[in-house]
Amino acid sequence: MSAPPEVFFPSINTDWHGHAAKRFAGPFVGVPFDRVDVDPIILPHAAIINGYTLKEFYMRPKLGLASVCWTNELYDLLPVTHWFYSNVWLRELGCKLEFKETLPPVVTGDRPIKNPEDADKLHIPDVSEIEKGPTFSGFVEGYDFVKQYFPNWFVPIHFTFCLTAMAAELTGVDKFMLWTLKQPKICHKLMETVMETSTNGAIALAKRYGFAMMVIGGVLANSDLLQPAKVKEFGMDYHIKHVKKAFKGGAGPQLWYHLCGNHSRDYMIWKDEFFSPFTVMHIGYMGKESFPVSEAKKVYGNMATIMSSVDTKLMYRGTPKEVYDVSKQMILEGKDSPRGFVHGCACEVPAYTPPGNIYAMVKAAREWGKY
Amino acid sequence: MVNVVITPTVANLLKERGITEANVKETVDYGESTKDKAVLPAEKLNWAVKRIGAATFAVQYKDSGEVTTAFSYKVALKAITDFVSEDKTDWIYAKTNEQMYRIRADMEYIGVVRAASAWGCKSSPTAFIEEFMAIKTIAIAQMLLEKKKGA
Numbered sequence: 001m002s003a004p005p006e007v008f009f010p011s012i013n014t015d016w017h018g019h020a021a022k023r024f025a026g027p028f029v030g031v032p033f034d035r036v037d038v039d040p041i042i043l044p045h046a047a048i049i050n051g052y053t054l055k056e057f058y059m060r061p062k063l064g065l066a067s068v069c070w071t072n073e074l075y076d077l078l079p080v081t082h083w084f085y086s087n088v089w090l091r092e093l094g095c096k097l098e099f100k101e102t103l104p105p106v107v108t109g110d111r112p113i114k115n116p117e118d119a120d121k122l123h124i125p126d127v128s129e130i131e132k133g134p135t136f137s138g139f140v141e142g143y144d145f146v147k148q149y150f151p152n153w154f155v156p157i158h159f160t161f162c163l164t165a166m167a168a169e170l171t172g173v174d175k176f177m178l179w180t181l182k183q184p185k186i187c188h189k190l191m192e193t194v195m196e197t198s199t200n201g202a203i204a205l206a207k208r209y210g211f212a213m214m215v216i217g218g219v220l221a222n223s224d225l226l227q228p229a230k231v232k233e234f235g236m237d238y239h240i241k242h243v244k245k246a247f248k249g250g251a252g253p254q255l256w257y258h259l260c261g262n263h264s265r266d267y268m269i270w271k272d273e274f275f276s277p278f279t280v281m282h283i284g285y286m287g288k289e290s291f292p293v294s295e296a297k298k299v300y301g302n303m304a305t306i307m308s309s310v311d312t313k314l315m316y317r318g319t320p321k322e323v324y325d326v327s328k329q330m331i332l333e334g335k336d337s338p339r340g341f342v343h344g345c346a347c348e349v350p351a352y353t354p355p356g357n358i359y360a361m362v363k364a365a366r367e368w369g370k371y
Numbered sequence: 372m373v374n375v376v377i378t379p380t381v382a383n384l385l386k387e388r389g390i391t392e393a394n395v396k397e398t399v400d401y402g403e404s405t406k407d408k409a410v411l412p413a414e415k416l417n418w419a420v421k422r423i424g425a426a427t428f429a430v431q432y433k434d435s436g437e438v439t440t441a442f443s444y445k446v447a448l449k450a451i452t453d454f455v456s457e458d459k460t461d462w463i464y465a466k467t468n469e470q471m472y473r474i475r476a477d478m479e480y481i482g483v484v485r486a487a488s489a490w491g492c493k494s495s496p497t498a499f500i501e502e503f504m505a506i507k508t509i510a511i512a513q514m515l516l517e518k519k520k521g522a
Contacts, residue, residue, distance in 0.1 A: 025519035028485070028519060029519045274488045275487055276512065277446070277508075278515065
């Protein structure tokens with residue numbers, strides 16, 4: 001069958017893909033193959049280096065997913081593709097998203113929660129309502145396309161983002177943070193609403209595709225903004241409810257916990273998260289420094305596949321030599337982690353990262369991450 | 372000993388899941404004879420788990436012996452590694468009358484060891500994997516492991 005115009009790129013090299021698939025499976029099946037895998041969490045960077053814009057990446061899911069496939073072959077990364085953005089599932093709760101030229105989609109305009117009384121008026125969309133909404137439609141447009149034209153790359157992903165950050169967006173971050181102290185019941189109401197909505201999104205995706213990997217962030221629930229007890233109360237406790245309910249609805253089994261930002265005071269509490277046999281634990285920073293691979297291995301190495309965190313500022317502003325040196329150190333520390341290791345960035349690689357810096361991560365994996 | 376009662380609805384469920392009445396009886400007998408089982412007193416419900424051959428069988432049944440559900444999984448418990456005592460369930464471990472809570476256990480399948488959450492307690496050698504985990508999460512994980520191992 002000839003590819004339609006929206007496939008955008010030439011066919012992916014099947015030999016390369018087969019090799020990458022075997023390497024990708026390694027950390028999860030305890031049979032390391034070739035070398036440490038590299039996942040810089042490529043999103044709009046893939047569109048930009050192929051001549052498209054950041055805004056196009058987010059507004060055209062098919063293009064976004066195809067460009068990640070092509071870029072993964074280009075850099076010798078993962079055999080799976082992905083497309084997602086922060087602030088998902090919020091349009092279903094009355095927020096407006098603005099797709100910007102140089103930033104991921106942001107919540108804009110009046111927030112649905114202006115005062116504490118509004119929290120009771122929010123309607124949680126059920127699965128059938130979610131299926132008619134803009135977030136689900138965007139994912140389906142992209143995943144149906146991948147399933148048809150890149151079937152070997154297909155892994156449907158439910159992107160939870162950060163439940164705490166999403167609840168905060170319903171009213172504004174400053175107000176929400178104040179309410180965690182002054183009006184905690186209202187914050188819990190908002191958390192519950194966001195959690196149930198996102199869970200229904202996961203169930204809807206699992207219903208359509210048979211399963212749905214869950215990517216769950218701890219972005220606002222971090223040590224810069226909340227005490228560890230509050231990180232648990234307004235972060236992890238909702239993750240647990242979310243994962244259990246979503247799993248009951250057929251989502252999973254893959255879980256990727258992406259703890260963005262500084263988790264220096266709270267990284268131990270996430271041990272109590274809900275785990276599936278395919279869990280990845282990824283912690284961004286310890287203070288201002290990349291989270292030490294040795295500590296991730298010590299605390300989480302027996303529970304999950306761990307992922308390293310090259311500082312995203314270094315990816316954007318550093319030299320390839322600096323990225324290579326940091327990568328070498330992380331790979332040497334992490335490559336023998338008991339349940340597998342993936343070399344990554346602390347968060348999504350900045351869209352305008354010089355390609356040479358991503359190559360530096362891969363080169364370090366080839367030279368120091370051999371199995 | 373409890374006389375196992377299997378209603379037509381449960382019989383269909385067992386058939387769908389490839390579980391025999393003998394598997395059910397053996398599992399219930401094990402739970403009853405050893406008290407290595409969980410109980411939910413308010414609902415007069417029991418939950419027995421037994422490894423038989425290459426699969427683990429779990430049966431939930433009333434005190435009267437009527438089976439309410441049964442499920443199985445191929446992953447084998449290797450070790451209980453962590454206890455999350457704050458996340459409790461109403462299920463009680465029968466042998467010690469302890470309220471159970473979330474544990475993390477290493478599970479092995481086709482030579483691969485991965486961790487997953489279940490219910491249990493420090494006195495229990497058994498990990499009680501919930502039905503949704505067994506028939507959905509673990510079932511798909513087993514399939515993916517088979518595929519990835521062959522990748």
